[in-house]
Amino acid sequence: MTTLYTTSFKGIGQITTRELRFYFGNRLSNIRTSRVRDYDLVQFNWRGDPLPLRQLGTVEDIFYWLADIPLSGDRDDLNALDEMPELNSALNLHKRFNGLPKRRTKYRVIVQAAMQPWQSYRRSQMQNALERAIRRRFPKWRLVPDNANLEFWLQQTGAHIRLGLRLTDHTTRHRTYKSANRPGSLRPTIARALALLTHPEDQDIFLDPMCGAGTIAIERALAGRYALIRGGDIDEQAVADARENFGDRHKPREIFHWDARRLPLPDWSVDKIATNPPWGRQMGSPSELHALYRSALAEIDRVLRPNGLVAILTSEWNALKTALAPTDLTTIEHLKNIAVLGRRADIFVAQKF
Numbered sequence: 001m002t003t004l005y006t007t008s009f010k011g012i013g014q015i016t017t018r019e020l021r022f023y024f025g026n027r028l029s030n031i032r033t034s035r036v037r038d039y040d041l042v043q044f045n046w047r048g049d050p051l052p053l054r055q056l057g058t059v060e061d062i063f064y065w066l067a068d069i070p071l072s073g074d075r076d077d078l079n080a081l082d083e084m085p086e087l088n089s090a091l092n093l094h095k096r097f098n099g100l101p102k103r104r105t106k107y108r109v110i111v112q113a114a115m116q117p118w119q120s121y122r123r124s125q126m127q128n129a130l131e132r133a134i135r136r137r138f139p140k141w142r143l144v145p146d147n148a149n150l151e152f153w154l155q156q157t158g159a160h161i162r163l164g165l166r167l168t169d170h171t172t173r174h175r176t177y178k179s180a181n182r183p184g185s186l187r188p189t190i191a192r193a194l195a196l197l198t199h200p201e202d203q204d205i206f207l208d209p210m211c212g213a214g215t216i217a218i219e220r221a222l223a224g225r226y227a228l229i230r231g232g233d234i235d236e237q238a239v240a241d242a243r244e245n246f247g248d249r250h251k252p253r254e255i256f257h258w259d260a261r262r263l264p265l266p267d268w269s270v271d272k273i274a275t276n277p278p279w280g281r282q283m284g285s286p287s288e289l290h291a292l293y294r295s296a297l298a299e300i301d302r303v304l305r306p307n308g309l310v311a312i313l314t315s316e317w318n319a320l321k322t323a324l325a326p327t328d329l330t331t332i333e334h335l336k337n338i339a340v341l342g343r344r345a346d347i348f349v350a351q352k353f
């Protein structure tokens with residue numbers, strides 16, 4: 001049994017837990033969650049080979065758990081950082097995730113801790129203590145400030161520290177398909193959370209009517225089988241960017257230059273929708289924004305089939321609630337306070353009744 005944990009953006013951890021249960025339910029046990037700064041941590045015990053976890057779409061990173069250290073506040077806490085009985089297994093798994101480093105192993109230690117008055121040492125001393133512990137074991141490794149091939153993370157919550165080895169690299173969170181990036185484009189992990197909230201099914205006709213660079217539509221394509229992926233945007237450059245990001249992959253799919261207030265689609269022709277409409281300064285005035293939400297939601301209601309699902313990410317709660325009121329869409333889930341591009345947004349999942 002291996003103990004691992006994932007990090008997801010604040011608010012997304014609950015979807016990561018569902019994603020883990022959905023894809024790997026029989027291999028997991030003892031799932032527990034916590035929050036460190038702007039991240040949700042989901043820790044669990046894992047049976048079998050952990051490599052398939054690389055397909056998780058809502059996580060920023062996956063870590064091998066090395067130790068949980070209760071803190072007293074005395075300098076003895078620093079000595080406890082020496083104990084990492086699982087370190088060799090963690091290093092072996094890291095090799096399987098990343099291959100062997102081409103040259104000498106370079107490592108660094110990352111500390112996320114808001115120091116408390118009862119701690120009689122500084123954050124830099126925690127970092128030094130862990131660096132010393134690693135150097136003692138592996139004198140040939142080189143300590144570097146960045147571009148390390150091994151990262152040890154030390155994260156404090158209250159009177160407790162979690163120590164882990166990062167197994168994934170930046171391609172997990174940023175993906176490799178995003179060649180065309182746009183300001184306001186969603187992080188892929190949040191886009192995947194939206195796609196998963198529509199409960200993907202093999203026969204889905206999926207739509208993002210305001211698709212920007214296409215992140216949500218591509219993440220839906222990556223999340224499982226589907227019949228057709230459709231996206232569109234009013235901005236021609238966005239349409240070009242979405243096409244570039246799709247490339248030759250994920251067929252059948254259609255990307256249109258259109259206005260989401262007048263979709264060229266028949267009634268009841270879509271099974272699932274996920275989108276993040278403009279918010280804040282992305283639109284001219286508040287009244288324009290309200291008008292856009294009203295018309296776009298009326299169209300979503302029209303093209304969605306009965307019982308179909310729509311997931312919407314926005315921080316324009318009032319505009320959305322007012323726009324939903326006259327439709328047949330009923331909110332069935334409301335996830336609050338997702339950390340998105342430095343703002344707080346909510347996800348609303350609605351079903352057409």
Ligand SMILES: C[S@@+](CC[C@H](N)C(=O)[O-])C[C@H]1O[C@@H](n2cnc3c(N)ncnc32)[C@H](O)[C@@H]1O
Pocket residue numbers: 182184185186187191209210211212213214215216232233234235238258259260261275276277278279282292
């Ligand atoms: C917040 S961005 C979406 C970002 C997208 N999820 C991504 O990851 O790139 C909102 C998008 O809505 C588009 N938009 C605004 N008004 C629209 C309309 N009437 N019809 C279609 N798209 C519209 C904007 O051009 C913009 O690309």
